[in-house]
Amino acid sequence: MTPGRRIDVVGWLRRYGTTLFLLALILFFGLDNPRFLSIRNLANILTEVSIYGIIAVGMTFVILTAGVDLAVGSLLAFAGMSGAYVMKALGAGDPLSWLAALATATAVGSLVGYLQGKAVTFFSIPPFIVTLGGLTIWRGATLILNDGSPISGFDAHYRWWGTGSIAGVPVPIVLFGAIAAAGLATQRYTRYGRYIYAVGGNPEAARLNGLDVAGIITSVYLIVGALAGLAGFLLSARLGAAEAVGGIGYELRVIASVVIGGTSLAGGRGGVGGTIIGALLIGVLTNGLVIMHVSSYWQQVVIGLIIVAAVAFDTYAKSHRE
Amino acid sequence: MAKSGSGLMSAAYLLEVRDVCKQFPGVRALDGVELHVAAQEVHALLGENGAGKSTLLKILSGALRADRGEATLDGIRLEPGDSPRDRQRLGLITIYQEFNLLPCMSIAENLYLGREPTRRGIIDWPALYENARALLADLGLSVDPRREVRHLSVAHQQMIEIGRAGAQKAKLIVMDEPTAALSGREVEILHAVIRGLKTRGVSFIYVTHRLDEVKLMCDGFTVLRDGRYVASGEVQGVEIRDLVRLMVGRDVQCSRRARTAAPGDTVLAVKGIARARESSGRHAMALKDLSADVKAGEIVGFAGLVGAGRTELARIIFGADRCDAGALYLNGLQMRPLRSPQEAIRAGIALVPEDRKQQGCFLDQSISRNMTLPSLKRIARWRIFVDAAQERQVVDQYRRALRIKMADSDAAVGSLSGGNQQKVLLARCMALQPKVLIVDEPTRGIDIGSKAEVHQLLFDMAQSGVAVIVISSEMPEVLALSDRIIVFREGCISGILDSRDATENKLMELMAVAAAAGAARMTGS
Numbered sequence: 061m062t063p064g065r066r067i068d069v070v071g072w073l074r075r076y077g078t079t080l081f082l083l084a085l086i087l088f089f090g091l092d093n094p095r096f097l098s099i100r101n102l103a104n105i106l107t108e109v110s111i112y113g114i115i116a117v118g119m120t121f122v123i124l125t126a127g128v129d130l131a132v133g134s135l136l137a138f139a140g141m142s143g144a145y146v147m148k149a150l151g152a153g154d155p156l157s158w159l160a161a162l163a164t165a166t167a168v169g170s171l172v173g174y175l176q177g178k179a180v181t182f183f184s185i186p187p188f189i190v191t192l193g194g195l196t197i198w199r200g201a202t203l204i205l206n207d208g209s210p211i212s213g214f215d216a217h218y219r220w221w222g223t224g225s226i227a228g229v230p231v232p233i234v235l236f237g238a239i240a241a242a243g244l245a246t247q248r249y250t251r252y253g254r255y256i257y258a259v260g261g262n263p264e265a266a267r268l269n270g271l272d273v274a275g276i277i278t279s280v281y282l283i284v285g286a287l288a289g290l291a292g293f294l295l296s297a298r299l300g301a302a303e304a305v306g307g308i309g310y311e312l313r314v315i316a317s318v319v320i321g322g323t324s325l326a327g328g329r330g331g332v333g334g335t336i337i338g339a340l341l342i343g344v345l346t347n348g349l350v351i352m353h354v355s356s357y358w359q360q361v362v363i364g365l366i367i368v369a370a371v372a373f374d375t376y377a378k379s380h381r382e
Numbered sequence: 383m384a385k386s387g388s389g390l391m392s393a394a395y396l397l398e399v400r401d402v403c404k405q406f407p408g409v410r411a412l413d414g415v416e417l418h419v420a421a422q423e424v425h426a427l428l429g430e431n432g433a434g435k436s437t438l439l440k441i442l443s444g445a446l447r448a449d450r451g452e453a454t455l456d457g458i459r460l461e462p463g464d465s466p467r468d469r470q471r472l473g474l475i476t477i478y479q480e481f482n483l484l485p486c487m488s489i490a491e492n493l494y495l496g497r498e499p500t501r502r503g504i505i506d507w508p509a510l511y512e513n514a515r516a517l518l519a520d521l522g523l524s525v526d527p528r529r530e531v532r533h534l535s536v537a538h539q540q541m542i543e544i545g546r547a548g549a550q551k552a553k554l555i556v557m558d559e560p561t562a563a564l565s566g567r568e569v570e571i572l573h574a575v576i577r578g579l580k581t582r583g584v585s586f587i588y589v590t591h592r593l594d595e596v597k598l599m600c601d602g603f604t605v606l607r608d609g610r611y612v613a614s615g616e617v618q619g620v621e622i623r624d625l626v627r628l629m630v631g632r633d634v635q636c637s638r639r640a641r642t643a644a645p646g647d648t649v650l651a652v653k654g655i656a657r658a659r660e661s662s663g664r665h666a667m668a669l670k671d672l673s674a675d676v677k678a679g680e681i682v683g684f685a686g687l688v689g690a691g692r693t694e695l696a697r698i699i700f701g702a703d704r705c706d707a708g709a710l711y712l713n714g715l716q717m718r719p720l721r722s723p724q725e726a727i728r729a730g731i732a733l734v735p736e737d738r739k740q741q742g743c744f745l746d747q748s749i750s751r752n753m754t755l756p757s758l759k760r761i762a763r764w765r766i767f768v769d770a771a772q773e774r775q776v777v778d779q780y781r782r783a784l785r786i787k788m789a790d791s792d793a794a795v796g797s798l799s800g801g802n803q804q805k806v807l808l809a810r811c812m813a814l815q816p817k818v819l820i821v822d823e824p825t826r827g828i829d830i831g832s833k834a835e836v837h838q839l840l841f842d843m844a845q846s847g848v849a850v851i852v853i854s855s856e857m858p859e860v861l862a863l864s865d866r867i868i869v870f871r872e873g874c875i876s877g878i879l880d881s882r883d884a885t886e887n888k889l890m891e892l893m894a895v896a897a898a899a900g901a902a903r904m905t906g907s
Contacts, residue, residue, distance in 0.1 A: 258755055270723045
């Protein structure tokens with residue numbers, strides 16, 4: 061036994077493993093088919109990632125408090141549909157109708173998130189149950205809102221949010237970048253960020269340190285709700301329609317991004333940085349498998365395996381450290 | 383190792399450990415440690431925090447693998463690759479500070495978990511309860527084996543753990559600070575249980591920081607210091623002072639506080655605090671008419687058994703728990719009792735809670751984050767952004783003032799020794815610049831060197847005009863620290879003593895529950 065510096069391979073892999081895997085995937089798909097690395101395809105991947113990545117930033121905070129939100133996919137559809145509904149009611153010709161839709165979608169998302177957060181904190185219902193209820197409630201509400209039919213016929217201003225670009229970069233990517241940066245800054249530099257980690261790491265100690273634990277928990281559900289609302293607006297702008305089936309299964313992609321990114325479902329450990337990598341990894345994998353003509357059935361199997369493998373490795377690495 | 387040698391030794395010793403070494407990255411945790419435990423012996427394993435006791439216990443239990451060394455139990459070689467299960471099967475059972483009980487199962491189910499008596503593959507419930515009742519009676523516990531474990535006090539849960547070890551036909555039971563969470567009578571019950579198992583042929587390795595307990599309970603001792611074997615021998619004929627010198631490597635005294643000038647005005651007072659007992663739940667004891675006060679610059683000790691009302695009153699003062707009646711006076715102004723720790727901190731009250739790991743620390747998070755959490759508002763720009771430079775300054779200031787030993791303030795607080803963790807929690811409270819500081823079990827599970835430092839810090843706090851309330855299960859500590867001692871018994875205040883005429887005997891008298899009442903408490907009725 062020689063004391064001193066030994067390279068901690070497991071610890072290093074735990075930290076950078078996901079990033080390495082992402083780079084390896086990009087290399088693999090790129091070598092397999094150069095089309096994968098075209099600007100157009102990469103922009104496509106990133107735009108796709110942006111929609112659920114925006115929600116994943118908020119979901120990171122929720123999971124850091126040892127909670128979870130299963131309702132984000134349904135909420136995305138409900139908020140998007142609400143926004144489109146208000147826009148239609150105002151008349152699509154109004155040049156500011158997109159603003160009404162955006163405001164409505166985020167407001168509806170925030171309100172629903174707040175209510176779910178209150179249900180978790182005030183009535184002490186486990187978040188899994190509250191949001192499992194929300195998963196079907198808001199999907200149902202979306203169907204009720206427009207009788208199951210999609211709303212379309214958006215003007216160019218509205219569509220710009222999903223299909224336009226700023227200095228050559230698609231708008232959703234710009235927004236995702238901004239929100240991810242805000243998320244990183246929050247977790248790193250703000251009191252609020254510290255409080256989220258404290259509440260997730262040890263809720264009793266957080267309370268004894270004078271933190272408003274219930275308020276903080278409610279706020280993370282509000283944030284993820286608002287972001288789901290924004291994503292709903294962006295998705296409708298991108299597709300040109302708000303659909304009742306929009307965002308089905310998004311909750312899984314969002315949660316998978318967070319978990320693959322290394323945030324612990326037990327709370328208190330992880331962060332937005334990992335989530336961004338996790339979201340990119342899922343996006344690259346989905347797109348790459350499509351380009352390789354792997355059937356969508358198999359895609360689901362592969363993504364599922366990767367989620368389990370990522371968490372298994374994380375657990376292994378943790379036990380390895382003792 | 384010569385075979386014949388170990389064969390000879392194993393006739394005399396139940397457990398024989400030789401030349402154990404364990405290296406962690408950057409630290410040599412154990413270096414050639416040896417340990418010999420005879421049959422039917424209670425063996426004290428002594429040492430300051432960081433001396434390597436826990437590492438040695440983990441190696442014995444199979445949770446860690448030694449780099450070198452060998453061990454035999456009852457003549458059987460302990461293979462380095464054994465899992466904790468393998469070791470249990472050999473009769474070596476470890477009871478950790480964190481319990482391994484299933485809270486929502488009954489006592490009987492916990493006692494015989496995995497070894498339930500069965501008839502044709504189906505659990506034989508009458509036999510299970512009968513066996514459990516017999517075992518509990520053997521241990522001198524009169525609790526109903528059908529009760530769910532979560533309703534039991536910490537002390538009783540520990541007895542159940544020991545009972546389970548007994549039911550597993552243990553040869554050697556390893557206990558890591560079993561009495562850290564207990565007080566007075568509960569300790570006595572634990573000791574009785576240990577003696578009972580000892581006469582049935584079980585040996586114990588006993589880790590404790592209470593040296594009076596070593597004299598009382600243990601037959602032999604081994605002292606470790608900085609991962610090395612220092613000494614071993616028979617407890618009889620050894621002075622506590624000598625043990626301390628072996629552990630610390632120098633003389634240490636638990637000095638009584640030199641009384642300072644008369645304390646100032648009353649900063650905080652509570653009057654007539656009462657709370658009903660809950661039939662099920664946390665409040666096992668009703669609180670009746672509790673009144674207390676503390677002046678600026680004064681240290682008031684809360685003494686009493688666990689559950690007698692001392693921690694309960696402190697938590698009510700701090701707003702962590704509710705009460706049914708009573709009033710709170712802050713600087714002479716009457717107000718309703720506080721409703722949250724948030725209100726308490728705003729009012730200038732700080733608390734170091736009794737359970738460092740569960741209630742105090744964020745173990746995964748950095749030392750500096752742990753230290754500044756409640757006072758972030760003071761070092762935040764626009765009340766939002768944490769000012770990193772100011773934070774570093776605060777952390778440095780308290781690291782120096784409290785002499786916290788750490789390599790890096792970004793390291794997880796869980797990597798520190800118990801004593802240094804406690805200092806971080808004290809620093810956290812000091813950074814709030816409180817008017818009232820409540821410290822619950824200030825030195826639980828920390829070594830003697832750190833203990834003296836923590837005591838000095840509390841003296842200094844009082845000196846600077848802070849009103850201090852100290853809660854402790856250790857009578858010498860209460861006596862050493864306090865100007866005035868409030869004694870709790872069964873949810874009431876049984877007496878108030880001036881420290882000048884307080885003695886351990888007087889304290890004991892006020893704390894002690896009458897024998898009959900004590901038995902009633904044991905059944906948990």
